[in-house]
Amino acid sequence: MKLLWTLVAALSVLLSPVLAGAQDFPNRSIRLIVPFPAGGPNDIIARVVGQRMSELAKQPVVIENRGGQGGVLGTDAVAKAAPDGYTIAISSAGALTISPSMEKVAYDTRRDLQPITLVATVPEMLVVATNVPAHDMSELIALAKAQPGKLNFASTGAGSLTQLAGELFKLKARIDIVHVPYRGAAPAVNDLLGQQVQMAFLDLPALLPQIKAGKLRAIAIGAPERAPTAMEVPTTAEAGLPGLLAENWYGMVAPAGTPPAIVAALNKIASEAMRDPAVKEKLASQGAELVGDTPEHFASFIDAETKKWAQVIKDAGVPTEK
Incomplete structure (x- = not known):
């Protein structure tokens, strides 16, 4: 018993600075x-x-x-x-x-x-360049299936969430599209605008100005609910791919x-x-x-x-x- 109280006392001494620090x-x-x-x-x-x-x-x-x-x-x-x-x-x-x-x-x-x-949380938005002849998810998937390995998607870099969102899209839609990594969102968006790449999953804020200006076409948002700043864009579930959820956080x-x-x-x-x-x-x-x-x-x-x-x-x- 004496040993137990000795251990308790020693522990109290050790913990007292921590407890005091937590209180104030x-x-x-x-x-x-x-x-x-x-x-x-x-x-x-x-x-x-x-x-x-x-x-x-x-x-x-x-x-x-x-x-x-x-x-x-x-x-x-x-x-x-x-x-x-x-x-x-x-x-x-x-x-x-x-x-x-x-x-x-x-x-x-x-x-x-x-x-x-x-x-x-910041949702990822799937967009396409304006020269891509697809206006919704079903048209985009059909286009990719008709041209396996011909379409590509941009990301903010190898191993990024935006790449994995694209990889998840490939898996869920069973399509073959090619990954093109960039160093950040800005160069990826620039090449989307220049129609050097066909599509991308990117953070909504990086895309919203270009979507509103009609320079990029929004296909779907990878969130459970529509974004208040882009209510016209359906969720991936509404677009037919409920398993395609991708949000940065x-x-x-x-x-x-x-x-x-x-x-x-x-x-x-x-x-x-x-x-x-x-x-x-x-x-x-x-x-x-x-x-x-x-x-x-x-x-x-x-x-x-x-x-x-x-x-x-x-x-x-x-x-x-x-």
Whole structure:
């Protein structure tokens, strides 16, 4: 019994700084890493949500852009940070669920990172160049089947979510189209406009201005519901391919081992920030739908997304570096 009380006392001494830190969290600035360069959708979402978090927490939320390797480098920096809640990230679907299946990365998402909340989803839109003689999903599939291996689709890079969305399209529609990778959305859209490539699945915000101007033709949106900014475009399910769901998303994570009380505090602050009408309005123009869920639900979501895209990679025979 004496030994037991000695162990309890020792444990209390070890935990007291952690518990004290959790009770008054946050009492200094929080570093919010964005694993992409400034100006992109990940950065915009983080800055809008982070600003409101700062106001609610009454502490600065400092954005730090650490781009590289499709979000992997910045995400790894969080995985290696002290688990005290003062270094977190809003990372992407690619870095959290796709890259670990495609290449060797220094972290294991579920082992080295603590989910806080799913922040936002951004649907992928299937579009075609205006010279493509297809105005809906059935016409596009028929065209591809009539010309196997002749049509191509653009992506933002090898191993990107946009490539896997195209690969999923190939699998679900049973068509043979050729992948053409680009370095980002801008050059992919430019070649779509120039009719150098025939189609692409890309983030809605990158396509919306060109769709509204009639320079690209929207076929379907890879989300469960139509987008408020493009209500005229059917979902992939409405277009006849219910299994073709592809959404980019961004989620808040901390280093593994962050105390549950601090994780709960971060979740509360972030969720309240995302419920703010002004925050929702600012991000609606980016095609982003704010979510806000529990750490447990976000962890399950990460697991499901990892399994889904790993299966697509396998079934489509996508080359990997692992």
